[in-house]
Amino acid sequence: MGEELTIVGKKVPRWAAFEKATGAARFTVDFKLPEMLAGRLLTSPVAHANILKIDTSRAEKLPGVEAVITFEDVPNKLFNPNKMDMCLFDPSGELPDMYVLSDKARFVGDKIAAVAAINAGVAEEALVLIEVEYEELPAVFDSLEASNPGQPRIHDFAKNNIALTFPCLANRGDVEEGFKEAHVVVEQTFKSSKQHMCQMEPTTCVADFDASGRLTIWSMSQHPFLHRRKLAELFDMPVGMIRWKTLHIGGGWGKYGSFVAEPVCVALAKKAGRPVKLEYSREEDFRTTETREAHIMTGKIGVRKDGTISALQNKVVVQGGAYFTHNSNATNVAMGCFASLYTCPNVYEIADAVYTNIPVSGGCRGYGNPPAMWALEQLMDMAAEKLGMDPLELRLKNTKKVGEFGPANYALETSTFDDCLRLGAEKIGLKEKRGGRREGTKRYGVGMAMFMHVSGSIGATQHRNVHLKFNEDGTVNLAAGCVDLGQNIHGTISQIAAETLGIRYEDIIIHTGDTDTTFFDQGMHASGGLFQIGNATVKGATELKKLLFERAAKMLEAHPEDLDVKDRWISVKGSPDKGVSVADVAKDAIYNYEDDHNHLAAKGSYSPEDNQPPVGASFAEVGVDTESGEVNVIKLVIVCDVGRAINPQTVESQLEGGASQGIGYALTEDYTINPETGYLEADNYITYKIPGAADMPDMEIIQYEKPVSTGPFGAKGVGEAAMVPIAPAIANAVYDAVGVRVTDLPITPEKILKSMEAKREKI
């Protein structure tokens, strides 16, 4: 197969590249409907309060205001904005604890009321006229404190603010025995941070009820079909009465795996009787929407003398914020990844999801895996040091082999950890650079971290469909229910369809973003898009090719099995003079007067029987200024086994993008809550520092290809993987440079200096 590929494996332009580059692409923020109103949110200025009274009368009287809504105007129903209860095998852990609008404020930014008016100015004026009488309550912002007795209770049902306690699904063996077998044991507490997704497009939603009461909603949901069903349940509507549409989306990274603006927007449109666009300001986006899941992990590792891991333990406190959202799912993934990167017979993990009066968290690129690796991959280096073993050697000792299980509980078909580790070590110059050179106040070091992610969700139904039909010119309309958030899923499945059908990339006309005209698709999460939708596409395109060949065979007086198709031309094997164009066959199916007409079309349905994880290793070289505490990343090497790169440029941008998000996570993206007021300190791109182009190190991205038999053309999912190992690799490199380890993210200069100070005092 490999030799003959003509489109798969090529750097063709990503989907809608030209539209996006020229500014022609239309995003939800650009979208307008006739008679559309501007919606604006009123959020809580206090961290914890009962609302004694909301008086909307002055706002309602303001000319141009068409609707003001409070908790009284929304369904009196608790829900969880996360969509996972729509698809999990066991959704009992998805606690419903949120109202569309609440009569109690649980964090600064909690949704209290909303306005729809003829324009944004009027809507914002009206917000000021809503009088809310808050009865302020004591608040708690720290997850460790919050579960102490005597702390303010955030939800009535959650004693000591513990929403849920749950063990890891991959717990196994006897961890006490394991630690007994160990030659060295290391235990350490690590804190990860609530990183923002920092998508370009601010959260926006448009909702419109038509004359018959049917709702059309335009939003950036990553799960239009699941969210449609969820919205239908929330608003007591039949699913068929909702049409969910998606335009271009300016990034998501998991943010739109939950409802964001949708329920409020729908409630506004319903009350106003006109279409409403609800748009969040950047500050609201920071304060009110979900961020990366954050955990406090007390990890413990036991290693035998020979370097094999004998036990792993992890006690997790989930810093979930004021509502449950993804707490159980993201944490299950975190614990699952902690448990499964290395071969280890004894694992015990348990988590407490704890409520605090801070903004909610959700699922961000990596979904639990980055916090887990932040802990595990530092523990590995700590154990190696204690054992006196090279950390590379320690890792090589424990990598999983073919047949062992990945995090999604499928046996590994390939094992390329060792190759990736060795290749990366060589590229960064691990041996030569270890221990670090010194230069004035600068100290240099190198570090590494391994990773393994998934190609699709764990424990959830994964159901994908695509539909393909030929036009009479040999082009194909490919309808898919998936969502392109910038990851180029539309482009890669188009490549797969074109390759399978023997036509050109530009012959595929993709249609997505509409629940009425596409088939069910699970949605975009867990790096499952390409692996699963790609497979559905192969199935559908293969079926369509069969129909094409059947018709072509009649026209050519040949057997279908003797046909071949390449670059739009169907030929008979061994008869070079016999052939017909794909277009002529497609046209014949529509217009041939002597035959039954039958528009050539086929559907591909896929629900996975496998889930082969992307794996690899990353290596960082850093410089640390011992005077300022500043860390700069000099070089990053990422080796990722991607199975097959359908579009190497797309894979590269996924890996590079993930790495840059990892650098921000590691060093600069600082999510701090003011301990007095509960306000988020940095709520815009000036105060919240994400790495820019100038902050990027020399980056070497190695796409290691070892195709897997169950992936489309051998591909695995790579959307999240590269984000996962960056922070621990940098932390390990910092330790190599200056001998201190910062265990709570981000690694700021202050923390470096403080740690160095502490180390000096200790000595």
Next chain:
Amino acid sequence: MGEELTIVGKKVPRWAAFEKATGAARFTVDFKLPEMLAGRLLTSPVAHANILKIDTSRAEKLPGVEAVITFEDVPNKLFNPNKMDMCLFDPSGELPDMYVLSDKARFVGDKIAAVAAINAGVAEEALVLIEVEYEELPAVFDSLEASNPGQPRIHDFAKNNIALTFPCLANRGDVEEGFKEAHVVVEQTFKSSKQHMCQMEPTTCVADFDASGRLTIWSMSQHPFLHRRKLAELFDMPVGMIRWKTLHIGGGWGKYGSFVAEPVCVALAKKAGRPVKLEYSREEDFRTTETREAHIMTGKIGVRKDGTISALQNKVVVQGGAYFTHNSNATNVAMGCFASLYTCPNVYEIADAVYTNIPVSGGCRGYGNPPAMWALEQLMDMAAEKLGMDPLELRLKNTKKVGEFGPANYALETSTFDDCLRLGAEKIGLKEKRGGRREGTKRYGVGMAMFMHVSGSIGATQHRNVHLKFNEDGTVNLAAGCVDLGQNIHGTISQIAAETLGIRYEDIIIHTGDTDTTFFDQGMHASGGLFQIGNATVKGATELKKLLFERAAKMLEAHPEDLDVKDRWISVKGSPDKGVSVADVAKDAIYNYEDDHNHLAAKGSYSPEDNQPPVGASFAEVGVDTESGEVNVIKLVIVCDVGRAINPQTVESQLEGGASQGIGYALTEDYTINPETGYLEADNYITYKIPGAADMPDMEIIQYEKPVSTGPFGAKGVGEAAMVPIAPAIANAVYDAVGVRVTDLPITPEKILKSMEAKREKI
């Protein structure tokens, strides 16, 4: 089957009834795009001229003008705006004689140039600034004159302005022999008129090229798929680079069986590089777009002594106007209908399509059949009188029997002409009212005419597809490529789908109007929609039901063949306690974690193997004022064998609407060209008189149901039928009242008085 129908046969609300009644429905005229320009046409003020020079420079300099186009900016390609060459078995008669914009004006209203500007005011101002230097040529307006030697030549290739001479495809026997056998022979020339379709919504089109050069077009085309292909050929684009969309349409009646505004609009959008909406004024709609095909028919009938018809002859001059458009097709239908209403062994018909300097004609409801019946059904009455036989008896003598062929060349499965004739005669009181009472200056009379139309086109590919998919709540998305012009095809196929699937009418969510997301559909013409798309729907829904039952059978542990479905509930025959809802099965197919997922979906493809014609008779009672010449229709009875009325309300409005259009055609709709200037005299709704509610007679519509085995639930097409016989029935009634026969349409008071005068003089 008949007894168990729960949705088919019911007067459920038509598709989008509520949206249309409340004004919420969005038509092309309402449609807006960001940055959209207003397009306006410049048409010729002279009937025949060479264009020596067009200077657009002043128009182009006007601020706000974005594009001005002339013949130099459009494809240098002759085409025929009629789409039939895209689907005819033999398209050689579809003469291409038109440019998108011409450098020669051939009628007042011919398209010369167009402007796109930031608004309509600027565009109209710019039109005035375009300087056209016309070299006027002598013009000819009369089709009989035009073919005389020495007349101005309108197209270079057409000697004596005869575009094409063609015989009837149904010619048979020996017509000379037939006339020899005849006891009486009647010959008469009849002129029919170029009736306007008078759709509510003025012709509008929006065209938009996206950043990648892909064109989206919104228009009221009745044939989006055929027109897309035609447009692609005209503009040298791959079909896949065009997406054709359809919004609500304010009537069509055949007008949009041709390109109307599309090519000019596309050329404007291309040049302007921005979306353009080209909107015709009502006057332009009258002058520049197609009207009903009109003919001058010299018909001749021979009848044996026993009343059987021995020969039919028809020499036709097509009053086609300045371009060919539908001339051959509409005339083929006219001749075919003339040849096939009655049993007759000897038929000879031949047609000359003649160019004149008048506006073009196209295909309007009935498409050739009304002019043919205008001639034939008067010839029948004339022959009956000459033979001394009751005209009802003469008709009953000659009606076709089961097994004989209809106009579409398929054997009749049923023959209900006699039933319809007798029932109608009884309802109008034919016997009692014949010969007419007198009252002052008023004379009363009754008349009749028979009709037979088609359920689909003749001699063209007829390929229909629908696609159905279940949502998890048991609703179904029904995707169809057909176009609803107000005829409620969307509603009737929804009824058919719901009936077949055992769910409710409101469970069907129809999606149409988009070539990207629906399958190939031939388009709306020849009353073929319901018969053909209905059959495709039955096929698709039956397949979907099979899939539904297969899954339900697993869930119920039963055999699929033992299942039954009614009102959303699937039950096991003989086990009343065993059952499952349709919604639960549909949901299971999407979400069941223990099974292969497979979104339940199916396609129905149909290309007809039959074409059972709607048949019937209409009866008119009229009063004629012998002093003013005014005719008023007192009562109309229409008996139509519809096969099965899927929605009796829809059928009623089709028959009633057809009849009212027939009254206008008969009496008031006067298409007159000024013989000096070539201007159309009546070009708006004040001067062009269509019947209003106050003009309507007492109307009795009888839906005679005799299901045919090849129709969906037995239905036939009825969209055009009722229009066909109205004018001759009125003419025959007028003759019964006052003894004069007006042979050229419409029957105006002036013509009545003139005929009465002539008759008096003759006596």
